[in-house]
Amino acid sequence: MNTEDVARVTGLVKDFRIPGGKALRAVDGVDLAVRGGETLALVGESGSGKSTLAKLLIRLDRPTAGTIEFEGADITALRGAALRRTVRRRMAMVFQSSSTSLNPYQRIGDVLAEPLRSHRVGDAAARRAAAAEMMERVGLDPAFAGRYPHELSGGQRQRVGVARALMLNPSLIIADEPTASLDVSVQAQVVNLLQDLQHDLDLSYLFITHDLGLVRHFSHRVAVMYLGRLVEVGDTERVFADPAHPYTATLVSMQRDAEHRIVPVGDVPSPIDRPSGCVFRARCPIARDRCATDVPPLTETAPGRTAACHFPGELRPGGADLHARTPAAPPLADPILTKSG
Numbered sequence: 001m002n003t004e005d006v007a008r009v010t011g012l013v014k015d016f017r018i019p020g021g022k023a024l025r026a027v028d029g030v031d032l033a034v035r036g037g038e039t040l041a042l043v044g045e046s047g048s049g050k051s052t053l054a055k056l057l058i059r060l061d062r063p064t065a066g067t068i069e070f071e072g073a074d075i076t077a078l079r080g081a082a083l084r085r086t087v088r089r090r091m092a093m094v095f096q097s098s099s100t101s102l103n104p105y106q107r108i109g110d111v112l113a114e115p116l117r118s119h120r121v122g123d124a125a126a127r128r129a130a131a132a133e134m135m136e137r138v139g140l141d142p143a144f145a146g147r148y149p150h151e152l153s154g155g156q157r158q159r160v161g162v163a164r165a166l167m168l169n170p171s172l173i174i175a176d177e178p179t180a181s182l183d184v185s186v187q188a189q190v191v192n193l194l195q196d197l198q199h200d201l202d203l204s205y206l207f208i209t210h211d212l213g214l215v216r217h218f219s220h221r222v223a224v225m226y227l228g229r230l231v232e233v234g235d236t237e238r239v240f241a242d243p244a245h246p247y248t249a250t251l252v253s254m255q256r257d258a259e260h261r262i263v264p265v266g267d268v269p270s271p272i273d274r275p276s277g278c279v280f281r282a283r284c285p286i287a288r289d290r291c292a293t294d295v296p297p298l299t300e301t302a303p304g305r306t307a308a309c310h311f312p313g314e315l316r317p318g319g320a321d322l323h324a325r326t327p328a329a330p331p332l333a334d335p336i337l338t339k340s341g
Contacts, residue, residue, distance in 0.1 A: 039198065175208065
């Protein structure tokens with residue numbers, strides 16, 4: 001794996017204006033990097049800002065503040081031809097719904113040739129040949145080039161979506177819940193395909209998902225978002241084995257049986273009316289006075305691990321009273337998360 005960053009965002013903010021003159025802050029001061037050849041999983045509840053962050057990174061939307069770098073270049077303010085030349089040919093997206101992301105009136109061969117035609121790559125014959133070659137690479141019969149999307153299964157359509165993303169030889173693919181609408185067996189096939197392509201083509205992935213089992217199987221690192229902010233980033237296995245942030249601990253515990261889950265109290269606060277201090281404090285079982293007044297910065301808690309918590313590691317596996325205000329216990333090798341209350 002190439003340890004150099006293929007993409008990096010710094011201080012990224014995105015506000016949306018809503019009726020009444022208020023602002024909804026969907027992304028709030030995010031610092032994050034995707035390394036060359038890695039899969040970085042981005043997880044969090046619906047409304048946490050994951051998809052908005054992805055759209056900012058690929059420049060489908062413009063940030064309110066902050067910077068975006070891609071392959072060493074600042075792309076924050078690029079527009080027009082410069083954006084097409086620098087970003088559109090080297091960064092691509094695979095969408096969640098293959099049924100709505102493909103033009104129902106285009107044959108599959110035309111769907112795959114369109115990125116080449118848009119960027120004036122090759123002639124018609126070369127584009128058809130490139131489309132057929134890419135279909136074979138993603139496990140589709142080139143004869144499907146003459147079919148329409150509705151004539152393919154969901155898994156086949158998602159392979160078309162992956163093939164389309166690869167047509168211009170990108171270095172980074174943003175996959176936004178690419179397996180969510182597929183059956184479990186088909187999900188495994190698509191994930192295995194993505195892994196094979198990553199190995200063969202040295203691709204980097206930003207992989208957005210709610211499926212923590214998939215995260216653990218597929219990603220090298222994981223970034224956890226809550227209410228527009230990153231709360232923890234680190235090596236996937238280490239984060240799952242010993243989560244530093246209380247919110248991460250609750251997510252990881254959802255893979256346990258009901259008796260050993262940590263369930264946050266209350267509902268996610270409104271991004272229009274954010275809590276003071278730590279955004280998770282109102283639902284956190286170990287919150288205390290400092291959490292209400294001071295915003296915890298994303299700081300290193302261990303080599304290669306960062307968390308935005310004043311008391312990292314206190315809500316952790318091991319059976320201690322979740323509401324105790326005692327120093328954190330040593331990490332356990334084979335953790336079992338305890339339930340709250």
